[in-house]
Amino acid sequence: MSDEHNPQNTPIEAQSSETTSGTSGTPSKDIDYVRPAELPEQDLYHGHSFITKWIFCQDAKVIGVQYFLTAVFTGIVGLVLSWLMRLQLGYPDLVPFITAEHYYQFVTMHGMIMVVYFLTALFLGGFGNYLIPLMVGARDMVFPYVNMVSFWMFFIAVCVLMASFFVPGGPTGAGWTLYPPQAILPGTPGSNMGIILMLVSLSLFVIGFTMGGLNYIITILQARTRGMTLMRMPLTIWGIFTATALAMLAFPALLVSCIMMTLDKMLETSFFMPAILQAGEVLDYGGGSPVLFQHLFWFFGHPEVYIVALPAFGIVSDLISVHARKNIFGYRMMVWAIVGIGGLSFFVWAHHMYVSGMNPWFGFFFATTTLIIAVPTALKVYNWIITLFRANIRMNTVMLFCLGFIVTFVNGGITGIFLGNVAVDIPLSDTYFVIAHFHMVMGIAPLMVIMGAVYHWFPLVTGRMLSEKLGKWHFWFTFLGAYSIYFPMHYLGFIGVPRRYFEMYDSPYVASAIGLNEFITIAALIVGFSQLIFIYNIVSSLSIGKPAGKNPWKANSLEWLTPEVPPAHGNWGEKLPVIYRWPYDFNVPGAKEDYITQTTPPSKVISAEVEKT
């Protein structure tokens, strides 16, 4: 037995030694005491028609699936755009349809879709909506009507974004960062209707996610069930919670910058537009500051990447813990690391602006804060691998994706250290090193978590298991393929290949990069198409997948403990659950099974030497 147990454990053992079996009598009641309910039962709206049950539905689980499917749809569009980009980069003369204009439009839409409409919507809207009420023991979100409206706002935002493909001039080709003055000037594709639709779509997205975000935060803060303290919540919830808090405070900057750029375009104001000479004519603009846009955008943009990363951190902690049959190491440190990373993320934004021409002295400050934020992030990585130490690891598809996450995230995180150190960023900024870095750390690593999470929670949502065999093929193609795409890409950055280049031409020292570009393109196409294995797995398992039954992974957290699987409307049936412990009681010494669910009262596991949380 470990010597470092919390000494507070001893009173429980002492009590149990005073009773016989501990199932009745006052001492057990003391052990099993949980505070009475503070609030009356939530008043839920029950839909009865097809429309109110599946379309305009207020059930967070349905809304979660709606977000998930819409986000995946946009992700597929983004994936196809990436294939077109890679075709141009690997085989420049192959597809004459891809002109420079089209290429930059693909680049922009791919970036914006993947970061905002796919990843953010998936983690917060998809996983957040489905898992939050279940994991905290609520029947639904606190404002189901507003929640429903938030999804439809997101849906409209997606429609507006997709509409920009069909307007004259096409979608904007300004790069996902939409920097002025170029974004609204001719010379950049889509500088008429395209950019307007993009800005309108983003504004709608922000409004919708503010509505959703209020739901997630308040459900977690005010609607937990009896016994569920904040420090007994799964790390998934902590990750999504902190990410939502970031969203509430970071999206305003995006909204403001979108409004100001829309006015610059439509009313010829000069918020971001200085004196400009175009085609020999001095334009009517003047006095504005392009760097102001960059400050506003990155004040949003940096927390945005943590909005994507933090839920991934939280989810992967839970996936590792369940499938390694071991408590997550250092839970409290993990919580503080998530919160700390979230808070610090507001103080690092200008590391995206080291060569932007901002006041050079800012570089010292932001390099320092950026490297400070590396510390809690590194601690999380250590805790994940220490969790694996002396565990009992099930090498199933979920665990493989977790391991893939660790490899790719550490790789991407380290290259972030390169870029955060301002002197190192100067030669590397705006090169393929940056592209490789953010794809590794924001594309591949969170994607590993998303896929692992789907394999993990599919049995809950549908009642069936996904095929392990297909899952393993899917994993190895995706992980090895994606790693082969982005690891070598860093070296393109080292030789100086700039980003957002339609063609490199025959520059003397990058002639050698042709082969590498071709390799990366082939790998990208293979990885892209291998996602068909995943889609086939999902679609076929819906009908022929092995029935999962209740809690097939033998997990501890509440979402697996509903009376019906998949959970019905209202989640918990007659009675709300009561919580007695944290969700990480795996392989507790003295316990009969290798897991103790959160709803198991202490009197049922008297002999277990649990950590008192």
Added chain:
Amino acid sequence: MHPGIIFLGVVVGSVLFHIFTPWWWTDIASNWGAMDDTINLTFWIGGGVFILVCLFMVYCVFMFSYKEGRKVEYKPEDHKLEKILTIATTLGVVALLAPGLIVYNNYINTPKNALQVEVNAWQWGWQYRLPGEDGILGTAQVTKITDDNPFGINLDDPNGKDDILIEDDVLHLKTDRPVKILLRSLDVLHNYYVPQFRAKMDAIPGIITYYWFEPNKIGEYEVLCAEYCGVGHYAMRAKVIVESEGSYKKWIKEQETFSDLIAKKEKDKLNITLIVKNND
């Protein structure tokens, strides 16, 4: 095949790729070798962390795969270990940040004897201006740019008259002499980047940005625009020729100054009036 072997292969493969990669940074041709050194230091520390973390993970995957009834350690926290890891990580961070900030400090403090070179960026090309004999660049404004005054120099400013104007996109520099690049953009964001010099900075319309470097290797270098500026971004190239003092002086003598340009434009106007007159 045990998955651990494949993960191990990924780590080993990454290290081998790094050692044997044919794609490595260009030969440095400026004084900013310190940037390369900082990158190398980051590779040692960061790469070391990557290898250690992944190897530990692979070890766990081999040693602790699922066995019914395996004894698992139940240790929710270990304050001593967490403290050690925090301190070690912080030391690693400081070891990277300190040299990096020292290099950066040098980067933003231009040496006093640096030659000023104004680089004008526009969609999608480059032109240059040197201060001429008086060593001072005349003030200029985008709004003053006309066909006769392609750099928009203030006609009232006496310092501008002897400015050397280079309207094609080839810049010559003297080797072993620090250069301060003053960036001005006429329309949108651009960035004057020569990979061999390592240094770069965006050109922002409305303000003047700068960076400095000292070229120390004679040769011809391609300039790449390194801030997306529209459909011509990838084609916005230029050339820098670093040469000895003698060749540089010869090149300078051949360039025209602003007063030369003004005189030429006057003469052209006069010739046209004469031609018109003669045709009457």
Added chain:
Amino acid sequence: MSDNSLNNLPKGFKGMSHDMGSDQTAFKGVQWGKVMMWIFLLSDTFVFSCFLISYMKGRTSTVVDWPNTSEVFSLHVGGMPVPLLLIAIMTFVLITSSGTMALAVKYGYEKNRKMCGWLILATAIGGLTFVGMQVFEWSKLIHEGVRPWENPFGAKQFGSFFFMITGFHGTHVSIGVIFLFIYARKVFRGDFDEGKRGFFTTMKSDYVAIEILGLYWHFVDLVWVFIFAFFYLW
């Protein structure tokens, strides 16, 4: 939650950490709608802060002189220019309306439907007056040549920031006025007394909704104070 059990909880800073560490709710006895409004207002604060900080950046880095605000914003009364008269009246009206709103909340909790309803109406009228005066100011400035893209008094950005920031604020006030009228009707009809279910959300109405609307109204007032200080007085 009954008043008794609220009183039994630890108070002060110790109470804060106790509440955060306890199960079920982090903010004891606070309805979900109230927490929602506070968090939404925090987010909205960031929106207006971004606007105002951008304005300050534009103002400090202006290449052309900024218009003299006391001249531009003056009204001519009896041939004499009175600087900042209009916005002084607007500020007074808005702050008074915050006062009537606070009173409305008090009467609402006392279930005094008549007083509550009339005070909500008074607040709505105050808000409407404010918006009307803002519209008047806009039309006066537009008449004098101020546009979002330029103006005859100085830097271009003056008009841009002015219309954008006051427009955003005015929109917030207008939305508040609409809700105030709706709530006045609900109060007079007795919806809050009988817990009538809302049209959209189908949730039961309660007098706390008036307090929540009051929070929004006070926020709108506070933002105006900052705009007034930064835009008009500076």
